[in-house]
Amino acid sequence: MAELNGMTGKIARVDLTSGTVTVIEPPEELYRKFLGGSALGVYYLLKEGVVNPDVEPLGPKNMLQFMVGPITGAGANARSVTITKSAYNFISIATSGGQAATELKFSGWDGIQIVGKASKPVYIAIVDDVVEIRDAAHVWGKGAEEAEMILKKEVLAETELREAMNRDADLTPEWAALRPAGRKGLGEKRLASVWVIGVGGENQVWYANVMTEGARAHGRYGPGAIMGSKNLKAIVIRGTKGHRLADKARFLELVNAIHASEKNDYFWRSYGTAGIGARSAYVEDAYPIRNWQWCCWSDPKNASMEGPWMDAASFVHKQACPNCLLKCLTTTEVTSSDPLLDGTMTDMPDWEAMGMVGGNLGFFELEGKTPSDPFGGTHIDQAENLAKLQFTTFLHDNYGLDYIEGGTLLALLMELRQRDLISVDDLDGIDLKWGDVHSVDEILKKIIHREGVGDTLANGSWETAKYFADKKGNPDIMKYVVTTHRYGQPAHDVRSPADKNAMEYVTVGRPSEHTGGGGAGFKEGDWAAAIAGQNNKCATDSMVSCSFPGGHFAGKTVDLIKAATGWTDFTEEDLFNVGARQYAMTRLFDIHTQQLTDPKEQWDKLVPNRWFKDPLPNGPHKGAIAYEGNSDKLFNEDLPAYWKTRGWTEDKGIPTQETLKALGIDDVAGDIAKQHL
Amino acid sequence: MTRVERRDKEPEPTKEPKQPSGKISRREFLGMTGTGIAGLVIGGVVSREAFPKQVEVPAQPAAAPAAAPAAGEVPAVAEALAGYTLVFDPVQCTGCMKCAVACSEKYGAYFHPEETKNTVNLEYSRIRPMRFQYVDVLNTCHYCELMEWAEGTNEFPCQAVCPEDAILTIPEGEGESGYFGMGYKWIDQDKCLGVDKCWRCAEICEDQFASGISFDPISRKAQVCSRCGGDPECVKVCPEPLALQWVPMGRNGRFYAHTPTEYAELLYRKMYNVRREL
Numbered sequence: 001m002a003e004l005n006g007m008t009g010k011i012a013r014v015d016l017t018s019g020t021v022t023v024i025e026p027p028e029e030l031y032r033k034f035l036g037g038s039a040l041g042v043y044y045l046l047k048e049g050v051v052n053p054d055v056e057p058l059g060p061k062n063m064l065q066f067m068v069g070p071i072t073g074a075g076a077n078a079r080s081v082t083i084t085k086s087a088y089n090f091i092s093i094a095t096s097g098g099q100a101a102t103e104l105k106f107s108g109w110d111g112i113q114i115v116g117k118a119s120k121p122v123y124i125a126i127v128d129d130v131v132e133i134r135d136a137a138h139v140w141g142k143g144a145e146e147a148e149m150i151l152k153k154e155v156l157a158e159t160e161l162r163e164a165m166n167r168d169a170d171l172t173p174e175w176a177a178l179r180p181a182g183r184k185g186l187g188e189k190r191l192a193s194v195w196v197i198g199v200g201g202e203n204q205v206w207y208a209n210v211m212t213e214g215a216r217a218h219g220r221y222g223p224g225a226i227m228g229s230k231n232l233k234a235i236v237i238r239g240t241k242g243h244r245l246a247d248k249a250r251f252l253e254l255v256n257a258i259h260a261s262e263k264n265d266y267f268w269r270s271y272g273t274a275g276i277g278a279r280s281a282y283v284e285d286a287y288p289i290r291n292w293q294w295c296c297w298s299d300p301k302n303a304s305m306e307g308p309w310m311d312a313a314s315f316v317h318k319q320a321c322p323n324c325l326l327k328c329l330t331t332t333e334v335t336s337s338d339p340l341l342d343g344t345m346t347d348m349p350d351w352e353a354m355g356m357v358g359g360n361l362g363f364f365e366l367e368g369k370t371p372s373d374p375f376g377g378t379h380i381d382q383a384e385n386l387a388k389l390q391f392t393t394f395l396h397d398n399y400g401l402d403y404i405e406g407g408t409l410l411a412l413l414m415e416l417r418q419r420d421l422i423s424v425d426d427l428d429g430i431d432l433k434w435g436d437v438h439s440v441d442e443i444l445k446k447i448i449h450r451e452g453v454g455d456t457l458a459n460g461s462w463e464t465a466k467y468f469a470d471k472k473g474n475p476d477i478m479k480y481v482v483t484t485h486r487y488g489q490p491a492h493d494v495r496s497p498a499d500k501n502a503m504e505y506v507t508v509g510r511p512s513e514h515t516g517g518g519g520a521g522f523k524e525g526d527w528a529a530a531i532a533g534q535n536n537k538c539a540t541d542s543m544v545s546c547s548f549p550g551g552h553f554a555g556k557t558v559d560l561i562k563a564a565t566g567w568t569d570f571t572e573e574d575l576f577n578v579g580a581r582q583y584a585m586t587r588l589f590d591i592h593t594q595q596l597t598d599p600k601e602q603w604d605k606l607v608p609n610r611w612f613k614d615p616l617p618n619g620p621h622k623g624a625i626a627y628e629g630n631s632d633k634l635f636n637e638d639l640p641a642y643w644k645t646r647g648w649t650e651d652k653g654i655p656t657q658e659t660l661k662a663l664g665i666d667d668v669a670g671d672i673a674k675q676h677l
Numbered sequence: 678m679t680r681v682e683r684r685d686k687e688p689e690p691t692k693e694p695k696q697p698s699g700k701i702s703r704r705e706f707l708g709m710t711g712t713g714i715a716g717l718v719i720g721g722v723v724s725r726e727a728f729p730k731q732v733e734v735p736a737q738p739a740a741a742p743a744a745a746p747a748a749g750e751v752p753a754v755a756e757a758l759a760g761y762t763l764v765f766d767p768v769q770c771t772g773c774m775k776c777a778v779a780c781s782e783k784y785g786a787y788f789h790p791e792e793t794k795n796t797v798n799l800e801y802s803r804i805r806p807m808r809f810q811y812v813d814v815l816n817t818c819h820y821c822e823l824m825e826w827a828e829g830t831n832e833f834p835c836q837a838v839c840p841e842d843a844i845l846t847i848p849e850g851e852g853e854s855g856y857f858g859m860g861y862k863w864i865d866q867d868k869c870l871g872v873d874k875c876w877r878c879a880e881i882c883e884d885q886f887a888s889g890i891s892f893d894p895i896s897r898k899a900q901v902c903s904r905c906g907g908d909p910e911c912v913k914v915c916p917e918p919l920a921l922q923w924v925p926m927g928r929n930g931r932f933y934a935h936t937p938t939e940y941a942e943l944l945y946r947k948m949y950n951v952r953r954e955l
Contacts, residue, residue: 005795074778074797099808106799145810149955152809153938157800159892162876166884170838170877172829179885186880188888188936189816190807190955214810240894242798252782252797259775263916316948319813320773325916327771331811333949345811345949 005246006070006564007031008108012131014124016230017060017116021131024113032567032574033664036069036110037542038093039582041083042589044113046668050085051589057087058204058229060117066104066195066235069544070564073105073243074251076258076553077324077546080104080195082223087206088460088486089593091586092221093510095541097321097329098212100193100237107239118231121202125155126237136233143398144198144211147234155192155236196234197224198400200448204228205458207405207488213319215329215347215397221487221510224400246566254556254563255323261552262325268548271307271315272328273351278306280355280491285619286499288360288491290418290434291411292482292610294371295493296619302364302375304382305354313383314390315348326549334394336387340438346394349386352514355491356407357396358389361414362434372618388437395441399448404512408481408488409461410440415480422468422477428452462486479609485511485590486606494611496621497523502611502634503627506604507642509534509586515547525638527645535579542578581663583646584655588672591654596676599652605635649677757907759849759859762926762933763804765815767944769920770806772813776911776921777802783910787856789895800894803902804911807937809955812944814937815921818862818889818902821931833862834886835878835901843868844878844901852906859907864899871897887934 003009009031011024026040034040045051048063055061064084072078080101086092104112107128114124118133121140125132134154139147164186168176194212201208201224208224209217218224227233245251262268267275278300281287285296287305304310314335320327334344349358358364364385366377375381396403413432416422424431428446432439446454456467465481468474482489484505492514494502500514501522507530508516517537521530540547543561553560562570596602611626627634640650647659654676660666781802785793788801799805804817825831836844843865852858872879872892878899879890891900902909915921935943938955945951 149810149953153955159872159876159894159897162872162880164880164884165875165877166838166881170840172823172837174827174829175823175837178828185936185938186883188883188938189805189891190809190814190937190941191805193808213808240798240800242793242796242800244796246795248795248797259916317768317811317813318771319808319811320771322774323778324773325775327773327917331949333951343950345945345951347811 003244004028004031005244005566006561007036007110008105008244010109011111011113012109012126013113013115014131014133015116016114016118016122016133016232019118019133026110031070031565032570033578033581035539035542035561035578036072037067037081037544038083038095039538039542039578039585041065041067041081041093041111042091042582042585043665043668045083045085045091045589046585046672051592051672053593053595055085055593057085057089057226060115060230062115062226062229064114064223064226064230065111067111067544068101068105069542071543071545071560072101074245074255075323075543075545075560075564076255076262077326077549078102078322079544079546080218081541081544082210082218084223084226085593086221087204087225088221088511090221090485090487090511091509091589092223092226093541093586094209094218094220094223095544096210096212096216096218097324097546098193098216099322100195100212100235101544102243102322103193103237103239105239105243106241107237108241112235114227114230114232116230121231121233123151123232123234123236126235126239127155127157128238128240139233140202141199144196144400145214145398147198148194148196148211148214151194151196151234151236152190152192153187155238156187156189157191157238157240160189160191161187192236192238194234194236196400197227197232198398198448200399200401201225201228202233203448203450203458205401205448205450206460206463207402209400209402211397211400215331217397217400217402219402220404220513222402245564247563251560251563254560258549258552258556259325262549265326265549265552268326268328271311272326272330272348274310274330274348274354275307276351277354278304280499281305281359281619283620284496284498285616285621285624286493286496288355288407288411288493289364289371290362291360291415291480292489292493292608293415293614294618295496295616296371297364297375298372298618299375302371304379305358305364310349310386313386321546324546324549328548332390334387334390336384336391338384338387338437340441341387341391344391344394346390346397349389349393352404352491353389353393356488357392357403357410360407360411360491361392361440363388363392363437365435367435388435391437392440395444399444401444401448402488404490405460405488408483409457409464410443412461412465412481413443413457416468416477419480421472421474421480426453426468426471428454460486461488479613482608482610483512484607485603487511489608490514494626495614495616495624496619497624498621501627502607503530503638503642506607506634506639507534509538509583517547527642530642531580531646532576534583535576538579538582539575542582577663580646581665584648584660584663584665585669587648587653587655588669588676591676592672599654599676600635600639604639604653652676757854757859758923759907760926761904761907761923762820762930763817763902763904763909763912764922764924764933766920766922767813767815767940768948769917770813770815771917771920772806772808773916774799774806775914775916776804776815777806779910779914780804783905784900788893792895798894800891801900803891803900805891807941809941812941812948814940814944816888816937819887819930819934820862820926821886821934822929824929834881835890838877838881840875840877841865841868841870843870843899847903847906855905855908857903857906859904861904861906862901863903864901866896866898869898872899873897883936886931886936888937889934
């Protein structure tokens with residue numbers, strides 16, 4: 001096979017049951033269709049039959065994939081993407097920044113596909129072409145952070161460690177006499193990168209992440225649970241082969257141009273997503289407070305959720321993904337008068353953490369106050385509240401849990417307690433109240449170990465609501481779970497017209513994804529523009545690149561792919577079609593694996609009750625509800641119109657055979673689509 | 678309600694800018710102050726990226742006489758400096774890898790122009806940021822010399838244990854401009870036995886000092902930072918103010934030398950008040 005550029009042309013398929021590794025060599029034509037990353041991963045789920053309903057998400061037949069794309073490596077940032085069937089039985093695609101993505105490319109692989117189940121805990125060590133399955137008994141049961149640091153030193157490139165050679169006779173006599181007894185340390189290089197699960201993933205909490213670098217996560221739809229179900233603790237990678245490019249000079253020229261532009265990006269370079277908290281609350285009225293009962297504080301001094309304020313309170317250091325100048329991750333040391341929290345080393349909060357395990361858990365009001373009351377405290381009180389949020393972020397990171405779904409779950413339980421719909425006994429004696437970080441700490445321990453009620457809670461917010469609705473014989477309980485498509489809604493509301501549009505969450509290819517794109521198009525009812533935005537996001541996840549510096553890539557993306565791959569005839573339309581293919585495939589995946597007969601009723605309409613029933617109680621958009629209250633228009637006019645624009649059927653949203661043929665994916669998706677027309 | 682619009686650009690001048698008349702603007706003054714301070718410390722030449730924001734000089738009318746270079750402007754010809762060292766600030770360094778990419782591009786092309794024509798490979802880099810959780814350590818050679826009064830020699834430790842005398846110090850006036858010379862280290866490619874026969878230099882470094890030696894993946898010979906012969910590429914590309922500086926070596930380089938894990942353990946204590954053993 002001719003050698004590829006940009007991509008390596010090799011995927012490692014690791015079967016943990018048999019302990020074997022086979023090399024998959026996708027033809028170049030597949031890369032042109034899917035690029036790599038998320039779209040290629042979804043293709044393999046269909047091709048290998050993982051889409052079939054008889055493949056149990058947590059069983060050995062499910063396939064977990066880690067993928068990178070043609071610009072991952074020397075590109076202007078680095079992300080990896082996990083693709084698998086989620087424990088929730090829908091598509092799971094999650095991306096993460098971090099150096100492990102570049103290491104995978106540098107080791108000569110475009111991806112790793114893991115099938116089967118190991119008989120005991122293992123980790124996969126990759127050094128270039130050598131893929132080993134190693135025992136992980138020493139790190140099983142350890143937190144994601146500790147396990148990562150232990151495993152990082154166990155994988156070295158072959159030049160980085162040899163037997164000791166220097167004898168005392170090789171040194172001067174004086175020096176030899178001073179030589180420290182025993183080795184201080186050989187094998188000091190720490191250039192390997194690690195993808196690891198926490199205890200949450202080991203015990204198959206449905207929303208468990210795959211973590212890296214302590215605070216970065218393949219954060220949604222539970223790839224960590226799938227990894228745990230395979231007894232796989234971690235993947236450790238050290239690559240020394242570099243990234244092969246068709247036109248290196250042109251590629252680096254484009255990367256440097258992106259860097260020059262990023263260097264002036266004060267927003268990301270200052271505080272990352274931590275810079276937008278107060279804006280979301282006070283301007284957009286779309287910030288989750290107490291399970292979305294409020295989206296704004298009536299007192300603008302209530303919480304200073306702004307970058308500069310949090311920087312002054314706790315930020316320590318900024319960390320960048322490889323080759324990115326935006327350095328949007330900020331590390332922190334938590335300072336608090338509460339000894340449980342004090343001294344915790346963690347990150348930020350980033351935007352989603354601020355909302356989902358911050359405001360949403362009632363951390364920002366003083367005791368006895370509601371978000372409608374004056375704050376009544378000082379800046380030090382605010383800093384104490386921030387510490388609670390940061391500690392909860394740390395717990396989720398170290399246990400390896402998605403704090404968007406996790407925050408949704410905890411807030412649901414708190415609201416059910418607030419309304420007295422469940423009792424303390426229902427939560428095994430844990431009195432979960434707004435703002436109580438100690439009870440959050442206790443309940444999370446139960447969840448990650450699946451102890452008592454934690455065994456139910458570990459299946460996520462929707463299953464938990466259903467469990468309590470059944471147990472209490474009270475279907476009203478389902479009204480308080482804020483999930484779209486059974487997965488927690490991220491920290492952007494759709495009731496306020498200033499933030500997201502309801503159609504965005506209804507149509508997005510991954511349940512409840514907040515970075516799906518197309519926002520402006522949805523607001524204007526311009527479905528073609530909305531679809532272009534969504535497709536663009538899929539292409540970004542297939543390259544694989546980050547969406548945060550998207551503006552700096554504008555006009556350069558196609559050129560980057562051309563310079564990397566050498567496909568001189570690659571066009572914007574090809575890029576667009578990568579997304580169109582992924583959308584058609586994920587739509588069919590969700591319908592087929594769940595065997596939905598009426599997708600609109602069983603899937604598309606699974607949105608939070610709160611959207612249409614609970615108007616915003618305060619703030620600049622007081623009184624607003626989703627889609628101006630017109631759910632009938634959303635589901636019966638606009639959704640079919642959107643489907644039609646995509647080339648899908650108007651009644652069920654099934655991609656037509658013509659559409660699949662035009663996209664060139666009728667071979668993997670045609671038969672599935674026929675079954676559901 | 679009045680609104681204040683954000684301005685991304687300087688407003689267009691409404692009248693002709695004044696001719697330079699010996700009077701300097703506040704902007705220029707600030708820029709010059711910066712260089713003045715730097716000049717005091719490091720003896721005349723500003724480290725190029727230490728003050729990365731170029732002072733914006735108001736557009737000169739076409740008729741203006743060709744003046745002396747404006748304050749803050751980078752001299753066209755870089756000057757190679759002897760007796761300098763790299764100092765990094767682990768709080769400012771974000772671990773973005775730009776230094777490693779620049780270094781590997783430079784030396785990969787120097788040693789293996791054909792093999793690296795189409796490949797970006799950080800293995801040729803003499804400087805490697807290492808990402809520990811929440812801390813970043815910039816790993817490179819620190820130029821530590823042994824203490825003659827205590828250790829019987831003032832050689833570099835790697836030099837002292839090299840059986841082939843392959844680790845050279847290229848004096849000022851020799852070497853290749855932009856790559857080696859000016860009193861910095863260089864590996865004699867003919868003499869070095871390569872990692873498959875010998876790794877004494879790397880071993881002694883990691884055993885007692887730091888982790889400044891790596892090995893070329895093609896030739897298998899040792900690699901060490903030659904400070905680009907006094908004009909290091911990494912400093913030029915570093916995007917973070919003061920994260921990586923090129924400063925006169927105040928003392929024996931072994932005072933900068935700690936293994937990457939020692940650095941990281943110290944940083945956990947300093948930055949987060951956390952004790953960790955790596």
